[in-house]
Amino acid sequence: MAIPSPNLDDRRFxxxxxxxxxxxxxxxxxxxxxxxxxxxxxxxxxxxxxxxxLIYRLNRVPEKNYLAFLDLMGVRLFxxxxxxxxxxxxxSAAQQxxxxxxxxxxxxxxxxxxxQDVVFATVDDLPIVPCELRTLVTISAAGTIEDRxxxxxxxxxxxxxxxxxxxxxxxxxxxxxxVPRCVISVELDSRVEGIGVDPRQPPLVWxxxxxxxxxxxxxxxxxxGGLNRPGEVVLQxxxxxxxxxxxxxxAGWLRCRVVEPEAGQPFYxxxxxxxxxxxxxxxxxxxxxxxxxxxxxxxxxxxxVPGQRFTLxxxxxxxxxxxVVVQVSDGEGWEDWTVVDHFGRSGHTDRHVTLDxxxxxFSFPPAVRVPxxxxxxxxxxxxKGAQIRVARYRTGGGRAGNVARGTISVLRSSxxxxxxxxxxxxxIGGIDGETVSEAKVRAPQQLQLQERAVTAADHEQIxxxxxxxxxxxxxxxxxxxxxxxxxxxxxxxxAVADTGDRIRFEQxxxxxxxxxxxxxxxxxxxxLGARLIVEPPFYQGITVVARMSATGDDxxxxxxxxxxxxxxxxNPLRGGVDGTGWPFGHPVQTGEIFAVLQRxxxxxxxxxxxxxxxxxxxxxxxxxxxxxxxARHALVFSHQHQVVVNPPDGAEPR
Numbered sequence: 001m002a003i004p005s006p007n008l009d010d011r012r013f014x015x016x017x018x019x020x021x022x023x024x025x026x027x028x029x030x031x032x033x034x035x036x037x038x039x040x041x042x043x044x045x046x047x048x049x050x051x052x053x054l055i056y057r058l059n060r061v062p063e064k065n066y067l068a069f070l071d072l073m074g075v076r077l078f079x080x081x082x083x084x085x086x087x088x089x090x091x092s093a094a095q096q097x098x099x100x101x102x103x104x105x106x107x108x109x110x111x112x113x114x115x116q117d118v119v120f121a122t123v124d125d126l127p128i129v130p131c132e133l134r135t136l137v138t139i140s141a142a143g144t145i146e147d148r149x150x151x152x153x154x155x156x157x158x159x160x161x162x163x164x165x166x167x168x169x170x171x172x173x174x175x176x177x178x179v180p181r182c183v184i185s186v187e188l189d190s191r192v193e194g195i196g197v198d199p200r201q202p203p204l205v206w207x208x209x210x211x212x213x214x215x216x217x218x219x220x221x222x223x224x225g226g227l228n229r230p231g232e233v234v235l236q237x238x239x240x241x242x243x244x245x246x247x248x249x250x251a252g253w254l255r256c257r258v259v260e261p262e263a264g265q266p267f268y269x270x271x272x273x274x275x276x277x278x279x280x281x282x283x284x285x286x287x288x289x290x291x292x293x294x295x296x297x298x299x300x301x302x303x304x305v306p307g308q309r310f311t312l313x314x315x316x317x318x319x320x321x322x323x324v325v326v327q328v329s330d331g332e333g334w335e336d337w338t339v340v341d342h343f344g345r346s347g348h349t350d351r352h353v354t355l356d357x358x359x360x361x362f363s364f365p366p367a368v369r370v371p372x373x374x375x376x377x378x379x380x381x382x383x384k385g386a387q388i389r390v391a392r393y394r395t396g397g398g399r400a401g402n403v404a405r406g407t408i409s410v411l412r413s414s415x416x417x418x419x420x421x422x423x424x425x426x427x428i429g430g431i432d433g434e435t436v437s438e439a440k441v442r443a444p445q446q447l448q449l450q451e452r453a454v455t456a457a458d459h460e461q462i463x464x465x466x467x468x469x470x471x472x473x474x475x476x477x478x479x480x481x482x483x484x485x486x487x488x489x490x491x492x493x494x495a496v497a498d499t500g501d502r503i504r505f506e507q508x509x510x511x512x513x514x515x516x517x518x519x520x521x522x523x524x525x526x527x528l529g530a531r532l533i534v535e536p537p538f539y540q541g542i543t544v545v546a547r548m549s550a551t552g553d554d555x556x557x558x559x560x561x562x563x564x565x566x567x568x569x570x571n572p573l574r575g576g577v578d579g580t581g582w583p584f585g586h587p588v589q590t591g592e593i594f595a596v597l598q599r600x601x602x603x604x605x606x607x608x609x610x611x612x613x614x615x616x617x618x619x620x621x622x623x624x625x626x627x628x629x630x631a632r633h634a635l636v637f638s639h640q641h642q643v644v645v646n647p648p649d650g651a652e653p654r
Contacts, residue, residue: 009055016048067436074342075443079357081320081469082291082394083401083430085423087120087408088183088236091128092419094280099417101126106412107288107421109403118400120288120408120427123321128182128284131175133277135249141168141258145247157190157273160227161258165268167203169258174251175279180241183283184254186233188224189276195228196269202226203261203268206233209253210240217254220424227256227272236285254279262618288408288423290401290430291318291394299362302328304384306367306377315360316433318394326353326362329387336391343378352379358433362390401430404496426496426507429469453525459487463534466521467514469494471573474584476632478533486531490584490633491518492572501568501575505616505637508572510536540630541614541639542570542588543621546597549646551604558602562643569596572635585632597643604648614639 011019021034021044034041087107091099103125111117136148140162148158161169173186197203204226207214215238223231235254243252261267292314299310317324327334328351337351343365346352354363365379382388408423434442445461453459459475467473471494478486493514495507519534526532544566550558569575569592575582590609597606613622616637630636 009058011052011055013045013048013052016051017045020044020048066440070439070443073443073447075439075446076356077358077436077439078431078434078468079316079319080397080433081429081431082289082318082397083399083403083427084123084287084289085120085403085408085425085427086285087122087288087421087423088283088285089126089128089411089415089418090183090283090420090422091281091417093417094185094282095128095130095417098130099128099284099415101128101284101286101415101418104293104413105415107408108410108412109407110409117410118290118403119292119412120290120401121293123287123289126181126284126286128281129177129179130281131177131179131182131184131252131279133173133279134176134251135172135174135247136274136277137172137174137247137249139170139172139255141166147247147249152274152277155275157275159271159273160256161268161271163271165258165271167258167260169271170255171274172246173254173256173277173279174246174249175254176251178241178243178252179237179281180239181284181286182237182241182281183220183285184235184237185280185282186235186254187231187276187278187280188227188233188274189230190227190273195272196266197226197228198266199225199228201265202228203259203265205257205259206235207255207257208235208237208241209244209255210238211242211244212240214255214257215240227274234282288427289321289394290398290427291321291396293392293394294390295392297390297393299326299388299390302382302384302386302388304381304386306365306381308364308382310362310388312360312362312390312393314395315358316395316397317355317357317360318397319355319357320397320429321394322392324355324393325391327389327391328382329389330383331386334389334391346379348377348379350379397430398432399430401427402494402496403427404498406498426498428494428496431468451525452527453487453522453530454527456487458525459489459522462521462525463489463491463518467491467518470510470514470518471495472581473518474537474633476584478531485527485529486533487526488533488535488633489518489522490537491515491534492537492581492635495573500564501571502638503571503573505539505639508536508539508637537572537584538631538634539572539616539637540628540634541616541619541637542628543612543614543639544570544593544641544643545610545612545624546593546606546642547608547644547646548597548606549604550602550648552602553647554602555645555647558600559643559645562597562600562603562645563641565596565600566593566641566643567638569593570636570638570641572637575636582636584635585630587630588628588636590626603645 024031103122105122106119108117108119136152138146138148151158160171206217206219208217218236220234222233224233241252243250246253324339326337328337337353339355340352346365352365367375367377370376405423405426411418411421453462456475460473463473470491472492474490476488478488491510493510495503497503515534522532572582590611593609594606610624611628612624613628616639
């Protein structure tokens with residue numbers, strides 16, 4: 001039970017007015033007109049209103065004292081975090097020279113009357129390096145290497161693989177330059193068609209050499225149908241692409257390799273051939289963030305005394321990237337001062353400073369009087385007259401930066417030869433700064449936690465503080481027998497739906513960086529000998545097949561609304577009855593699906609609902625069921641729902 005806070009003065013406006021009128025009757029009985037039209041009553045009501053405001057402020061004193069106590073306990077508001085995403089810059093045409101996009105190049109979402117544009121900036125320089133094909137080499141699965149460059153130059157058909165292709169056969173393209181983070185176009189021409197594979201799912205993988213091994217490349221587009229016809233393959237090269245020597249030729253290598261077919265996947269009956277091959281750089285991809293960077297910002301001049309404070313003009317400060325560094329002039333150059341959480345471990349010569357990221361205030365070490373009367377410095381003090389500056393810091397962030405894929409389309413900075421920009425995946429990770437109300441809720445939990453992970457709630461609270469960008473975190477016993485001292489922490493990343501509430505499965509897989517951040521924080525605070533597992537939950541795909549009748553003739557609209565309702569309800573992030581995410585381990589039953597569909601406007605009767613378990617990776621369905629049970633560590637994932645809406649008898653669907 002919370003300790004009740006006293007109401008220091010519980011009088012209200014009308015009570016103050018009535019009390020004043022009683023005093024008037026006692027002190028001035030000749031004043032008999034107490035109606036609201038009387039000027040004296042107007043003055044009474046005016047002063048009563050002012051006193052009511054003072055009482056309101058007086059009753060806020062306990063809240064102010066509570067917040068001051070939290071401040072003394074070291075509770076600080078969490079600053080916002082900036083959303084990040086990858087943006088591809090497309091060249092207007094292949095260039096002969098490198099096109100350099102400087103760090104800080106700005107892109108934005110399209111501006112509209114209803115929404116403001118959201119501005120992002122690149123976090124690194126992006127050189128878009130030109131390249132061309134220099135060498136073509138084929139390597140069989142057995143290791144036989146053949147240089148096919150001369151055959152290609154003579155426009156002869158070059159077999160890409162062995163006569164009977166085998167998993168492991170590869171065709172290597174030697175590029176004139178290494179092209180890290182670039183998008184390249186591989187144009188191929190061949191006269192051989194119909195060689196047994198499914199053009200939509202060929203058993204091929206494109207890879208680039210990164211200096212230590214072959215890294216898979218993302219294929220933006222493939223119009224060759226698996227080398228089955230003339231066309232173009234557009235590939236995203238990884239950041240580690242580096243030159244290497246193959247068959248005595250040093251180049252930036254790219255390869256197309258045959259892989260083992262999956263069950264039921266058609267395989268090559270003969271090798272495709274290539275007559276013409278051309279490679280060019282058509283763009284580049286780099287990371288952008290929803291933040292603004294400030295460099296060499298002067299804070300002021302040191303007075304040479306302990307405990308100095310300086311405040312930035314632009315706040316809050318983002319702390320989710322490179323550490324903020326304060327610099328102090330020593331007359332000859334700039335000395336770096338390290339930002340620390342507190343001065344408790346600082347020696348009298350340590351160049352330390354603290355930062356309140358929410359307000360942008362930097363505090364230099366204080367001097368504290370010890371029992372013997374001496375003053376102890378908890379860190380070095382900048383010399384009098386020394387200039388103080390922040391070398392680099394970032395502001396901005398917030399949930400506004402979590403934009404869907406395909407929405408970043410405007411190049412704000414002037415960069416020659418760039419025709420278009422696009423984000424092929426959503427920007428995620430943006431978090432609004434913590435409010436005072438949220439901190440008041442968190443403070444008791446933080447005091448109870450004591451920075452030790454003992455219970456499941458402790459693990460979840462520490463994990464949330466370590467990764468505020470995660471949408472959901474759940475701690476369960478680990479192991480088949482739930483052995484003591486073992487914890488499994490499930491991390492669900494936040495995701496921005498493309499349309500409506502339709503989330504792609506790959507968006508629900510947390511990054512290695514997110515998992516390692518949570519694991520590192522929990523490892524510092526777990527009990528000695530405790531075993532810890534940090535991983536994503538198991539996702540059980542659910543496919544709903546439903547048939548219903550409509551009360552009106554707007555069948556297409558009802559069909560779309562019904563699908564939206566299913567994707568919204570069977571949703572690991574924002575689904576379930578309360579809209580906060582499907583509960584871990586909660587089964588899916590046809591009864592609740594009936595209820596969801598029946599609430600759709602225009603639905604007359606839900607005639608049939610069937611549930612199918614589905615593999616979200618392969619898409620394969622299981623047998624229909626009325627109830628699909630989930631393990632304790634499992635969440636649902638909507639996979640290709642199907643709805644049939646029949647119009648009323650005699651009506652034409654539209």
